[in-house]
Amino acid sequence: MASEALPSGGPPERVHGRRLFVIWAALTVVGVLLIVFVAGPHMPPGNFSQEARDQRHINILLAALAVPVLFGVWTCLAYIFTTFRQGEGELQDGPPVRGHPRLQVVWVVATAAIVLSLGAFGTEELLGSAKGAGGGQGPDPLAVPAGQKVQVQVIGQQWAWTFRYPAYGGVETSQLALPEGQTTELHVTSLDVSHSFWAIQLGVKADAIPGNDNVAFVTPRHTGSFEIRCAELCGLWHGHMHNTGVVMTQAGFAAWIKQQQAANAPATKTLPPYSTHYFPDPIRRAG
């Protein structure tokens, strides 16, 4: 094999090209099928919310697009290493490389097309879907879903998350509960340092910045629980800044919020009026 592939006396260039193409195409077909039908259904963040489902579709698409590139590089390297390896006893330079304009044009055009297409696709997912793909969009979101939304404020502080429901008397709770099938408008903020609100299975991730209102949307598709973590290193107990959220039926949510209003009534009386952000007060002595 090695002697056949040597520059002198080996098969012509187009034979190598054909072989490479066949190997690459076969691997790519198998790889894409595996990504789409075997790995795809298990890809994060899952299927818990509309946003999570969209993100999983994007992850599958990106992984499938990466397969031809990955196998293109690996196939070329493996083929070159095995076929054009210099034989024992001989020591000679390889043929001079003087450029290949057609290949260069194809390479530049193809990679530019992939990058620009992905840019357009990402923009459409962020804006055209009118959901913002579950990410924090800042105080003035460009992609706002239509219809009625439940508003929940997510408040980060060292080292706990609390959740405020302005439509229910401004009650603040230590657990996040959301109604199934209804879009929730999350207003993420912080009372001290920067945190990052990550509701993993819901596909929501939004920075919690003091004095800032970071808006994200999520529409849970079914009931169940999900993990909440801080995704920004925020100090000593950052690793403990986790929680478990719940998606409930609409009736269950109505009962739960009533229960929370009663249980947290003493604290609710002392809370400041609802605001989209709070500045880190008090600093009577500290700071």
Next chain:
Amino acid sequence: MSVGAKALAIGCATALAIVLVALYIVDFLAATPSTVKAASAPGGARLTLQTVASYGHSPHPDWVSYLVQDGGGKWHHTTVFKVPAHSLVHVTIYQYDTATGLRNPFWSQVRGTVGGSMTVDGKTMNALNPDLASHTFAIPDMGISVPLKGVADDAKNQCSVAPCPLSQAHTTVTFTFRTGKPGKYRWQCFVPCAASFIFGNGGPMQSPGWMDGYLVVA
């Protein structure tokens, strides 16, 4: 210098650097405050704590801190407390610090204690004016949070060196909670009480042994 000598010198220097880094890491990881076992009490344990505005000793004489009393009445500067599992823990906190105020009034409510209440100088309460809070004793994973009322700013005879005696200005907070399964639960103060640190969150707020620690349930 010969090539062999150079290689030996580089090898020795590298080995020394690795040893020093390893020692630093081990020292950092092993530097946990000591554990004090809560005193026995009917049905469980009795945990007696105090908070002080300034510890008064090295290495940080001006840092705010918690202290714990052992069964023999001796005060220890540590924040790792051992209590029995599935038991009642009766807590008494002598609060010698003045108020800073809660950044989030959510923590002004007493949560997770028996009866959802505490006593402050003998008076039963289920919440505190958030501006009067000096510290909190909160164990988030157990759902426990108790705000601690601060001493008046103009109180006479304020304590500045730990451990503080009962003859100095303080408030006394008591409450009882029930422990569950064995485990190591972190606890912390939710008041930004670290004077002279940005937003009151540095120094003692970030250091076990001062305003954070563990409740070892065994």
